[in-house]
Amino acid sequence: MSREPDSLENTGEDLFEDAPCGHVSTRLDGTIVRINRTFEEWTGLAREELMEARRFQDLLSPGGRIYYETHYAPLLHMQGSVRAVAVEIVRADGSRMPALINSTLRRGDAERPGEVWTSVFDATDRRGYEDELLRASKREQEVGRRLQRSMLSGALPSASELELDVVYRPAEKGMEVGGDWFDAFWIDDGGTIALVVGDVVGHGIDAAATMGQVRSAIRALVSTGLTPAALLERLDEYAWRHQVGKMSTIVFAELSLGTGAFRFACAGHPPPLLAFPGQEPRFAWGGRSAPLDAYGFDGSRSEAVESLPQGSTVLLYTDGLVEHRAQRLDDGMERMRSVVAAHHSKTVSTLLSRLMRDVPDAEHGDDICALAVRLAPAD
Amino acid sequence: MGVRTRNHVVEHGPQDGQPMLFAHGFGCDQTMWRYVWPAFAEDHRVVLFDHVGFGNSDHSAWDPHRYASLEGYAEDILEICRQLDLGDVVFVGHSVSSMIGVLAAAAEPERFARLVLVGPSPRYIDDEDYVGGFTRDDIDGLLQSLESNYLGWSSTMAPMIMGNENRPELSEELTNSFCRTDPEIAAHFARVTFLSDNRDDLSRVATPSLVLQCAEDAIAPEAVGAYVHDRLPNSSYVALNATGHCPNLSAPDETVASIEAFLAE
Numbered sequence: 353m354s355r356e357p358d359s360l361e362n363t364g365e366d367l368f369e370d371a372p373c374g375h376v377s378t379r380l381d382g383t384i385v386r387i388n389r390t391f392e393e394w395t396g397l398a399r400e401e402l403m404e405a406r407r408f409q410d411l412l413s414p415g416g417r418i419y420y421e422t423h424y425a426p427l428l429h430m431q432g433s434v435r436a437v438a439v440e441i442v443r444a445d446g447s448r449m450p451a452l453i454n455s456t457l458r459r460g461d462a463e464r465p466g467e468v469w470t471s472v473f474d475a476t477d478r479r480g481y482e483d484e485l486l487r488a489s490k491r492e493q494e495v496g497r498r499l500q501r502s503m504l505s506g507a508l509p510s511a512s513e514l515e516l517d518v519v520y521r522p523a524e525k526g527m528e529v530g531g532d533w534f535d536a537f538w539i540d541d542g543g544t545i546a547l548v549v550g551d552v553v554g555h556g557i558d559a560a561a562t563m564g565q566v567r568s569a570i571r572a573l574v575s576t577g578l579t580p581a582a583l584l585e586r587l588d589e590y591a592w593r594h595q596v597g598k599m600s601t602i603v604f605a606e607l608s609l610g611t612g613a614f615r616f617a618c619a620g621h622p623p624p625l626l627a628f629p630g631q632e633p634r635f636a637w638g639g640r641s642a643p644l645d646a647y648g649f650d651g652s653r654s655e656a657v658e659s660l661p662q663g664s665t666v667l668l669y670t671d672g673l674v675e676h677r678a679q680r681l682d683d684g685m686e687r688m689r690s691v692v693a694a695h696h697s698k699t700v701s702t703l704l705s706r707l708m709r710d711v712p713d714a715e716h717g718d719d720i721c722a723l724a725v726r727l728a729p730a731d
Numbered sequence: 732m733g734v735r736t737r738n739h740v741v742e743h744g745p746q747d748g749q750p751m752l753f754a755h756g757f758g759c760d761q762t763m764w765r766y767v768w769p770a771f772a773e774d775h776r777v778v779l780f781d782h783v784g785f786g787n788s789d790h791s792a793w794d795p796h797r798y799a800s801l802e803g804y805a806e807d808i809l810e811i812c813r814q815l816d817l818g819d820v821v822f823v824g825h826s827v828s829s830m831i832g833v834l835a836a837a838a839e840p841e842r843f844a845r846l847v848l849v850g851p852s853p854r855y856i857d858d859e860d861y862v863g864g865f866t867r868d869d870i871d872g873l874l875q876s877l878e879s880n881y882l883g884w885s886s887t888m889a890p891m892i893m894g895n896e897n898r899p900e901l902s903e904e905l906t907n908s909f910c911r912t913d914p915e916i917a918a919h920f921a922r923v924t925f926l927s928d929n930r931d932d933l934s935r936v937a938t939p940s941l942v943l944q945c946a947e948d949a950i951a952p953e954a955v956g957a958y959v960h961d962r963l964p965n966s967s968y969v970a971l972n973a974t975g976h977c978p979n980l981s982a983p984d985e986t987v988a989s990i991e992a993f994l995a996e
Binding site for chain 2: 381429
């Protein structure tokens with residue numbers, strides 16, 4: 353059986369008109385010269401109203417029109433084609449059809465003017481799915497943030513012999529929560545206080561969950577009466593056994609209000625800053641060892657003791673306070689030391705806000721957490 | 732960090748020629764000028780750059796506070812002029828960069844010989860009698876549009892070598908995609924651009940200026956170009972035959988001819 357010679361032509365025509373995508377041909381300035389039946393059906397726009405009368409970009413939502421002029425048209429002119437850009441086409445009845453569009457530019461020559469061919473794909477379902485994905489990722493960020501907030505809230509210990517405050521500023525760029533955390537609680541009835549600042553690896557819900565586990569583990573271990581070094585050793589074991597918090601850094605300290613004994617251990621964490629009355633502030637470089645579960649648990653943690661005179665201030669902090677893009681770690685630590693030296697006479701809350709003020713907002717791509725405690729001065 | 736790296740400064744033409752500084756608008760990068768700058772490179776020191784956060788600029792130098800207003804971008808222009816020791820500058824700005832140039836010239840008028848403003852708008856949103864062409868809702872729609880193109884970002888803006896038979900020399904460059912930007916930065920710049928109001932700054936600039944206005948420009952309609960011309964104390968106005976918002980791409984010959992005529996005045 354042989355086909356009529358014109359039936360193939362008809363097939364081509366039918367394919368164009370009833371293709372499973374909309375088709376729009378325009379001049380280089382966007383003026384519509386041809387559309388297919390699918391596009392008419394999807395949009396309710398009739399070809400006689402469009403051809404030689406409207407430009408393709410005029411059919412887009414106003415926001416989409418700006419996107420078209422500022423991104424789509426330049427790309428089309430520079431690359432000759434653009435693929436899979438999301439726009440909304442305004443239908444005849446005013447409703448909007450989410451669409452993905454592809455265009456190819458055919459440059460003109462002496463014989464014929466240039467043209468742009470655009471295929472339009474109905475993306476209603478896909479857009480719904482993408483919106484869900486976006487919502488889901490926002491929800492996850494929100495959950496992480498809430499989880500973190502709930503762990504970092506709660507009353508700080510207070511006593512007349514003591515002044516204590518905390519600042520916490522989550523990373524501004526990016527929406528996920530970071531891994532900085534702190535804790536402060538009584539070890540016994542008002543005699544000794546535990547102070548913790550840590551930084552777990554990672555971001556988001558995982559980081560918040562890790563933080564929660566490490567924090568709870570420390571609280572549980574403290575009640576068994578371990579010294580700071582022994583506590584970190586047990587924490588290593590916990591981290592190794594339960595695969596949680598590997599390479600986290602922590603400074604754990606116990607401060608006795610009666611004697612001023614400050615016993616501490618640093619697992620890969622920046623050293624505490626000590627400011628004694630009438631002396632230059634200095635870093636406490638003792639009691640150092642590797643981050644949590646860096647080499648499994650081998651019982652090699654060390655600790656140190658400082659004797660704090662009345663009126664002394666201790667500052668625990670995370671690296672976000674001293675290290676950022678525009679500042680090397682050494683410079684940041686020196687800056688912090690000089691700020692504390694200059695404002696040691698102020699309340700610890702003022703001191704903390706002074707420290708934060710000098711960290712340029714935009715610079716901090718990292719969380720910042722700092723905890724300051726001061727023994728009441730002698731009367 | 733030097734501005735050359737920060738803003739990916741690229742120079743052409745004789746070092747002792749009169750400097751011509753080209754600034755791209757919202758959307759893409761310095762390649763927007765690819766068909767225009769060569770016409771001036773014979774006797775001008777042509778300086779191209781990318782705004783921070785766009786093209787091949789140093790994205791780590793982007794700072795939401797510094798760039799919270801167009802003044803931050805204007806300060807970058809002045810820093811480029813200072814570090815490259817540019818004086819007697821012909822500034823050519825497209826779209827929002829027209830206003831960025833106006834702000835720079837208002838701050839340091841002695842540096843600028845002339846301003847060429849391609850598709851300028853001092854305010855995009857309608858305000859009482861002033862017709863900017865957009866409502867606040869439209870701008871929110873744009874931000875949504877940027878967000879919905881977020882998911883397809885990498886594939887959308889990935890290099891596409893196809894369709895360039897006529898200009899094979901582009902293929903090499905296409906390994907960089909011109910309009911690819913961190914969606915967060917793009918949304919921020921969109922907000923800063925489309926919510927800006929610099930109408931009062933126009934009268935502060937006495938530098939001889941040229942307003943290049945396209946027909947049927949959806950971003951900066953003719954009435955807005957006329958407004959800019961009216962408020963600038965020392966400006967001329969050319970209505971191009973080109974349509975749309977990017978005559979530097981769609982009608983480079985006409986754009987070049989208009990700038991040449993203005994510089995010859």
